[in-house]
Amino acid sequence: MNTQAQASAEPILRAQALTRVFGEGVTRVEACAGVDLELRQGELLVIKGRSGSGKTTLLNMLAAVDRPTGGSVTLGDVELSSAPEEELVRVRRDRIGFVFQGFGLIPVLSAAENVELPLRLQRMPAAEREDRVARLLADVGLAEHAGQRPPEMSGGQQQRVGIARALATDPDVLFADEPTGQLDSMTAAVIMDLLVELVRKRGMAAVVTTHDPAMAERASLVLELHDGRVVSRHAGAAVG
Numbered sequence: 617m618n619t620q621a622q623a624s625a626e627p628i629l630r631a632q633a634l635t636r637v638f639g640e641g642v643t644r645v646e647a648c649a650g651v652d653l654e655l656r657q658g659e660l661l662v663i664k665g666r667s668g669s670g671k672t673t674l675l676n677m678l679a680a681v682d683r684p685t686g687g688s689v690t691l692g693d694v695e696l697s698s699a700p701e702e703e704l705v706r707v708r709r710d711r712i713g714f715v716f717q718g719f720g721l722i723p724v725l726s727a728a729e730n731v732e733l734p735l736r737l738q739r740m741p742a743a744e745r746e747d748r749v750a751r752l753l754a755d756v757g758l759a760e761h762a763g764q765r766p767p768e769m770s771g772g773q774q775q776r777v778g779i780a781r782a783l784a785t786d787p788d789v790l791f792a793d794e795p796t797g798q799l800d801s802m803t804a805a806v807i808m809d810l811l812v813e814l815v816r817k818r819g820m821a822a823v824v825t826t827h828d829p830a831m832a833e834r835a836s837l838v839l840e841l842h843d844g845r846v847v848s849r850h851a852g853a854a855v856g
């Protein structure tokens with residue numbers, strides 16, 4: 617795990633002319649068109665833009681969820697657009713954390729079991745898993761709620777579980793697609809603060825899509841999309 621002081625000069629994430637076309641002929645949509653970006657450890661990239669501008673499309677390609685139809689995207693030493701599927705599975709399991717707008721928790725599992733799941737997939741030994749889960753739940757302020765199931769928790773609490781789960785494997789890059797989109801504005805601000813604080817403390821790279829203008833102030837880089845193209849690119853207040 618890098619700390620911010622050790623932030624390396626090599627980008628952890630790099631996209632070149634990244635493009636995604638859906639459909640053909642009259643249904644053809646260029647959802648992402650020629651996007652270039654670089655992100656280093658300790659940096660936060662915020663992607664903004666109106667609904668339909670291509671934020672999710674771009675994020676999914678950066679996170680090895682979807683493959684581009686043009687250009688390239690590299691995470692660490694893995695070229696995601698050409699890597700075999702098994703390699704993408706490994707990248708998603710070991711090097712990426714993902715926070716979902718709808719939390720993405722398993723309702724019949726407790727908060728602790730949800731956070732533990734990615735560690736089980738990595739076959740981490742039980743004792744180590746238990747320590748790790750306890751620390752993660754404490755980090756997100758849920759030490760007292762480990763045994764509760766998602767339906768017994770507030771939206772903000774559920775997203776805290778979602779964040780703890782995304783951080784569980786100590787990923788290189790955390791991705792979050794409108795992580796506060798289902799929360800009221802006060803809870804959203806608290807959750808965004810928590811997300812940014814945890815990412816900064818770990819010296820991780822993070823990519824967040826949002827409609828929230830306040831997020832841009834915490835970013836290292838803000839990209840604004842319109843019809844799949846970058847229409848503005850500026851350093852945030854927190855250049856890291």
Ligand SMILES: Nc1ncnc2c1ncn2[C@@H]1O[C@H](COP(=O)(O)OP(=O)(O)OP(=O)(O)O)[C@@H](O)[C@H]1O
Nearest residue numbers: 638639645647665666667668669670671672673674
């Ligand atoms: N699987 C798909 N098949 C066809 N078109 C798609 C697909 N996914 C996205 N699109 C189209 O690509 C464009 C960008 O969509 P995307 O979901 O990336 O936007 P967004 O910025 O995330 O929007 P929102 O703020 O509403 O989440 C839209 O025109 C959308 O209709």
Ligand SMILES: [Mg+2]
Nearest residue numbers: 671672673793
């Ligand atoms: Mg979206």
